[in-house]
Amino acid sequence: MLVFSGDWVISAKRPEIDELLGEFGTEGAAISFNSDNLNDWDSALLIALCAIHQQAKQYQLSVNLDGLPDGARGLLHLALAVEEREGARKSARHESLITRLGNATLDIWGSCVEITAFIGELVLSFGRLIKGKANYRKSDLVVVIQEAGAEALPIVGLISFLIGMIFAFVGIFQLKAFGAGIYTADLVAVAMVREMAPIMTAIIMAGRTGAAYAAQIGTMKVNEEIDALTTLGINPIDFLALPRVIALIIMMPLLTMYSSLIGILGGLAVGMSMLDVSVMQYLVETQSALSLSTLFGGLFKAVVYGSLIGIAGCLQGLNCGNNAMAVGQATTNAVVMGIVMIVVSAAVLTVIYINIGI
């Protein structure tokens, strides 16, 4: 006989279920209930009842529910009506380190295949564009160019100015020791134009535009908008990915040039305050340090990075799953994949440039 009294509500303090169960073990007697003094009850009572029922079943004790409130009896019947399905409860799977390592490696291989296939599709799409057979809206292209270009100017400007200043600070402190402070101008100019402007702009754009592409296209996928395009015979790659990649390929070199210029101005600002040179001297030194091949080397990098950001963003968007969480995942993947590809290609391009003497 179990006597329930007082309030059995989820927010109130009540006896532990384990304690209750401990009281009757294998006695073999029937269990009955008395709830005459029970005031208020909610799911807390039912949780206890379910546990008691399970225990009773295990020890094959008979349970008499007559002493319970009507409502509680009804709910208990409802909860016990459908037996727990065999194997429905998910057990934690323990995979060995080797299995996980193997799976992770297979995943990497899979994504390499994906990227390669997507680049192939994009090349075919460019082919259709040249033949004038690609279906996309010119107004979309204009909008994405604006988003990837003019609207990025403030953030790219700010970061580039600060990077230019940092380089100048470092340069001045080191070079002044040799009385060669003026060469700070060379350092800032070459570093910005050749390396820093392309890579900083690329990383900003990966976080800004690549992520936006993945989120836009991913949400379209969730909304069945991509399916709607496909059923109308419109290739989503032509319609969505092509204009976005083109926008980045056009705008990245322009943004990089702007970034270089602002970076040099940042260096100039620091140089003016800490070096004993005139603006003219600084600029002449800057000009002598730069050559056209340095400039074009930087711009070519920008084109490569731009297309990689576009590929990462659009690929992740188009491969997005069909729920809200997948869109978040796709956006994260687009940024991570974009930045990894940028850094890897930066290393490769630098080695190539050194070998061909740019």
Add this chain to the structure above:
Amino acid sequence: MNEQHSAKPHITVSDMTMAYGDFIIQQNLNFTVNHGDIFIIMGGSGCGKSTLLKCLIGLKEPSAGAVSFDGEDFWGSDDDDRLTMKRKFGTLFQSGALWSSMTLAENIALPLSLYTTLGEKDIAELCSYKLSLVGLAGFDDYYPSEISGGMNKRAGLARAMALDPEILFFDEPSAGLDPISAKLLDDLILELRDSLKTTIVIVTHELASMFSIGDNSVFLDAATHTQLTTGNPVELRDTSPIPDVRNFLLRGEPNELSDKGKAL
């Protein structure tokens, strides 16, 4: 109802199997949709109705068997032929699936500008006309996010009808609509069939609309992974020898058989 229309097969599905990897969704599907029919694809939740629709509209390739339109094999054709066939159908997706970055008019104009040689003015007029057909006259310049879910769905239908398709596919058209809007949509579907002679394929489990507009149907079963039967939904409800089918169509309430039929 079938007899009113020419019984010429429009869509033929033969021995089709659909699977995701090794997991078979449905197999041995065989049915025919005649010209001018309103054909219902029904079955319990998770039985593969939407997957079947995807195979019919070209979003997912069946793992075996064939789908043909007017006798022409759909999945066996090359991409260009398949594209030509695709342009003959319109699809209304469950959520409407309007392109959210475009206004309603632009949504309808996109297929028109891609596949017709019409001028801008003609296209604009056509868009306004299609919108007025679905009761959205004057909403040309609204974005999908600015209108309600029911309106989105109707706008989606206007887009599906943009190219005057021979076949219209509907994925759960009345899901999320109130009973009156759902009834209006049913009337609209009947009207489209009668005036434009469009063949209509609907995935639904809305019993009321099945019985009031369906000419023919296929019943998919989740347990056996195949079709249980085909036929007119009302006849299936009243005379089908298969208990599962009758049970489904009567919402598991066999006693209300005849009353329910009249009420609907």
